[in-house]
Amino acid sequence: MAKKQYAFYPGCSSQKGASASNYITSFGVMCEKLDIQLNEIPDWNCCGASIGYGEGGELPRMVLNARNLAIAEKDLPGQDIVSGCPACWLGLREAVDRLHEHDRLKTETNEALKEVNLTYKGGSKARHMTEVLIEDIGYAGIKAPVVKPLDGLKVAGYVGCQANRPYGIAGESFENPLYLDKMIEAVGAEAVPYEQKAACCGGALAFSEPEKAQAQIRQIVEAAYDNAADLIVTPCPLCQANVEIYQAEINKKHGTKLNMPVLYYSQLITVAYGGSVKEAGLNGQVIRAAKLDKIAGG
Amino acid sequence: MSDLNTQAVARYKNNFLREVEERVEEGNMVKMCMQCGVCAGSCPFGPHWQHSPQKIFMMIRAGKREEVLSSDSMWMCTSCYNCIVRCPRKLPITHIMHGLANYAHRLNLAAKGQPTRDVARLFWNNLMKTGRINELTFSLGLYFKDGFIQGIKNSLAMQAAGLGLLKAKRLNPMEIFGGHKCKEKSGIHRMIAKAREIEDRRRGLA
Ligand code: SF4
Ligand code: SF4
Numbered sequence: 169m170a171k172k173q174y175a176f177y178p179g180c181s182s183q184k185g186a187s188a189s190n191y192i193t194s195f196g197v198m199c200e201k202l203d204i205q206l207n208e209i210p211d212w213n214c215c216g217a218s219i220g221y222g223e224g225g226e227l228p229r230m231v232l233n234a235r236n237l238a239i240a241e242k243d244l245p246g247q248d249i250v251s252g253c254p255a256c257w258l259g260l261r262e263a264v265d266r267l268h269e270h271d272r273l274k275t276e277t278n279e280a281l282k283e284v285n286l287t288y289k290g291g292s293k294a295r296h297m298t299e300v301l302i303e304d305i306g307y308a309g310i311k312a313p314v315v316k317p318l319d320g321l322k323v324a325g326y327v328g329c330q331a332n333r334p335y336g337i338a339g340e341s342f343e344n345p346l347y348l349d350k351m352i353e354a355v356g357a358e359a360v361p362y363e364q365k366a367a368c369c370g371g372a373l374a375f376s377e378p379e380k381a382q383a384q385i386r387q388i389v390e391a392a393y394d395n396a397a398d399l400i401v402t403p404c405p406l407c408q409a410n411v412e413i414y415q416a417e418i419n420k421k422h423g424t425k426l427n428m429p430v431l432y433y434s435q436l437i438t439v440a441y442g443g444s445v446k447e448a449g450l451n452g453q454v455i456r457a458a459k460l461d462k463i464a465g466g
Numbered sequence: 467m468s469d470l471n472t473q474a475v476a477r478y479k480n481n482f483l484r485e486v487e488e489r490v491e492e493g494n495m496v497k498m499c500m501q502c503g504v505c506a507g508s509c510p511f512g513p514h515w516q517h518s519p520q521k522i523f524m525m526i527r528a529g530k531r532e533e534v535l536s537s538d539s540m541w542m543c544t545s546c547y548n549c550i551v552r553c554p555r556k557l558p559i560t561h562i563m564h565g566l567a568n569y570a571h572r573l574n575l576a577a578k579g580q581p582t583r584d585v586a587r588l589f590w591n592n593l594m595k596t597g598r599i600n601e602l603t604f605s606l607g608l609y610f611k612d613g614f615i616q617g618i619k620n621s622l623a624m625q626a627a628g629l630g631l632l633k634a635k636r637l638n639p640m641e642i643f644g645g646h647k648c649k650e651k652s653g654i655h656r657m658i659a660k661a662r663e664i665e666d667r668r669r670g671l672a
Contacts, residue, residue, distance in 0.1 A: 180599035183646045187601055187636045211649050213597040218545035220593070221564035222571055222586020226491045227665035228658050235657065276668075280661040284653040333547035334560075342551040368510035368546040372589070376581035377542070380511050413630060454630035 172304060175244040175292075176206035177236055179256040180214050181405045188405035190452025191252060194434040195297075197443040201313040202305055206250065209240045215259035218330075219372035230273060231280045233263035237294070238286040252297045252434075254330035254404045260294035261335060298403050298433065302337060302347055310354045315442040317356025321459055323436070324362040324397035325349045326388065328407040332366055342366070351433050352401060355440035364391040369410040378414075382421075385414050389428045399429040399457050401436055408432060412454050429457035439464045468574040470671055475531075477670065482531040489669045491565030492558045499523040505559050508548035515539045519549060519559050522566070535575040540567035541582040572671055594658065597648030 181188040199206060213236060216229040224232075237260065240249050251257045267274045268290055278287055301310055325348035332340070337347045345366060349359035367388055370381025388411055392400050402408050412430040419426055431453065438448040445451055445464045478485040486493040499520070506518035517525065517539045525534050540563045549559040567583070570576040576583050593599050648654055666672040 180593075180646075181601070183598070185635060186646075189636055190634070213648050213654055214593040214599050216593070217589070217599075218564075219582075219586050219589050221491075221568050222583055223568075223590035224658075225568055225572075225662065225665045225669075226565070228661040231657055231661040235654070276661070276664050279664060280657050283656040283660050284650060329544075329546040329548075334550045368544050368548070370510065371544040371546065372585065373511070373542070373544050373582060376585040377511065377514075380514055380542075381544075384510055416630065452634045452636055454634050454636075 171203045171205040172300075173205050173207060173244075173247050174250040174295075174300065175240040175247040176208045177212055177215075177240075177249055177251040177256055177260065178208060179251055179253040179405075181409070182252060187409045188253070190449030191405055191408070191432045191434065193447070193449035193452065194432060194438045194443070195252065197438045197441055197447045198434050201441045202301070202309070204300065204305075207244050207247065209236055209249070210243055211239065212236050215256040217255050217259065217372065227273070227276055227280070229259070230263050230266060230277050233259050234267065234277045234281060234288040235284060235286060236260065237263060237292060238281060238288040241289060241292055242286070248293045248295050248300075250295050250297055250300055252403075252405070254296060254328070255406060257294060257296040258330050258335070264290070264292070264294050296331060296403070298331065298347065298351070299337060301351065307350050307354045310351060310437065314355055314440045316440055316463060318436065318440050318460075318463060319356055321357040321463070322360050322396055322398045323352045323357045324392040324395060324400045325352050325359050325365055326362065326392075326400045326402040326407060326411070326430075327365050328402055328404045329366070329368050329371070331403045348401065348403065348433065352436065355436055357436065357440075360392075360395040360397050362391060362395055362397070364388045369407045371406060371410075374410045374414065378417075381410065382414050382418050385411050386418050386422070386424070386426070389415060389418075389426050392428050393426075397428070398459050399431055401431050401433050403433055415455065427455055429453060429455045429460075431457055431460070436460070471573040471575060474573065474670070480529050482529045482534070483527055485531070486526050486566075486569075489671075490562065490569050492561045493565060495557050496523050496526050496562065498555045498557055500555055502554060504552050504554065505549040505557075508546075508552055509542065510544050510546055510548075511542045515542050519563060522563075523557075532575070534566065535570040535573065536577060538577055538580055540564070540570065541576070541580050543567070594655065596646070597651050597654045598646050600646065 182192040216224055216232045220229055327345050327348050332345050333342050340347055352359040370384050374381035408430050415426040418424055435448045439460055445461055448464055450461055486496055503520050506520040516537050543563040545560055547560055
């Protein structure tokens with residue numbers, strides 16, 4: 169079968185040795201089994217993330233994203249641009265939309281892009297990896313390569329903010345998105361009810377307002393415990409890092425005993441496809457997911 | 467007060483709504499707000515906001531310029547996009563909050579030492595260095611933003627998290643020597659400088 173080709177935008181946190189490097193590791197087996205080929209956009213730059221607004225105005229942020237889009241259009245023509253990070257996806261998609269709607273913004277963007285000898289024409293689509301899985305592969309397609317159904321594994325599907333709003337997955341509700349639960353069930357695990365599934369982890373404000381963000385994180389983790397989940401799964405590197413890393417900090421401050429593993433959907437899928445602990449990036453967890461480690465044979 | 471601020475006051479007199487419409491990202495949508503209050507109940511850090519988005523929009527129309535631009539509310543926005551999907555008038559609230567924060571920052575009316583303002587600036591400067599974020603120098607910069615002694619305290623406080631990431635190979639100590647970068651770094655610098663120049667000219671901030 170011919171592989172499906174996509175222009176891939178990894179984003180800063182998914183680089184080697186960065187906070188979401190285990191996320192990108194787990195794409196390997198998953199994409200191979202699903203005949204997906206990700207072609208990295210050459211010399212891509214940072215998308216500016218959400219927090220970029222403080223110093224960078226609208227146009228500098230548009231231009232950062234337009235450079236990546238223009239390189240993809242030139243070097244990987246006809247391919248949809250895919251990112252695993254909701255913030256990167258949002259930045260790219262917002263740029264595609266605004267540059268399409270506002271002629272002035274597009275003219276100004278192209279004036280700035282002259283400095284790097286690029287022109288942004290438009291027409292390509294920016295998508296999140298989960299969109300590719302759901303829309304191009306489908307739930308049945310996700311299920312097909314499963315060799316080790318994750319029977320008995322209870323998972324809290326934490327969608328978070330930017331993988332859900334303002335764009336989200338077509339046809340899903342913003343208040344109660346179901347796509348992550350369906351992906352969890354496609355690989356044989358049980359999606360537990362989870363009232364915090366669309367709550368905010370504090371995002372980049374985990375750095376600047378740690379107390380307020382950690383109050384959010386505590387609720388997100390405790391709700392997973394309340395519903396007897398073995399682990400939390402998310403499509404977002406910032407949610408993953410915030411919710412996993414700060415549990416130790418919360419325990420220290422409040423005497424709680426939080427120790428809930430937080431993984432990516434792609435790690436679940438990889439294990440269900442027969443991937444090893446290493447292939448699923450499970451050795452990259454700060455809080456190890458004992459049950460999943462065992463299924464993966466580690 | 468900055469010169470840019472004095473010029474803005476002289477130019478817009480008491481018409482703050484017009485100033486916002488012309489100079490703040492998506493500011494032209496502020497007048498569409500019908501004060502229903504849905505957004506006010508949507509912010510994750512809501513209880514800590516001095517003024518909810520609803521109040522901010524009302525204050526803009528009432529010409530409360532100083533109060534709006536020195537409010538720390540916009541800096542409490544986590545970019546959760548709850549408001550955007552709920553607002554019955556389809557205001558791009560998140561972007562207006564970002565735009566107001568950016569404008570207050572550029573006029574230097576935003577509170578000095580506002581933590582999110584500092585983090586945002588550090589983040590941008592970090593990404594501008596090589597074209598990509600270096601998570602190690604970014605976090606070190608964060609810990610040390612309030613001086614050396616405070617930096618040591620902050621690093622020690624966050625040791626558990628940092629060591630966990632190091633052990634899991636998700637924080638690379640070698641990044642201190644530069645790490646990942648874009649080949650076209652200087653081109654990116656020129657491109658962003660150009661974008662800022664164009665936008666500043668249009669916004670009257672040149
Ligand atoms: S939800 Fe929209 S219309 Fe209602 S107060 Fe907020 S901004 Fe105004
Ligand atoms: S995006 Fe910002 S303004 Fe909107 S609900 Fe979230 S925190 Fe509030």
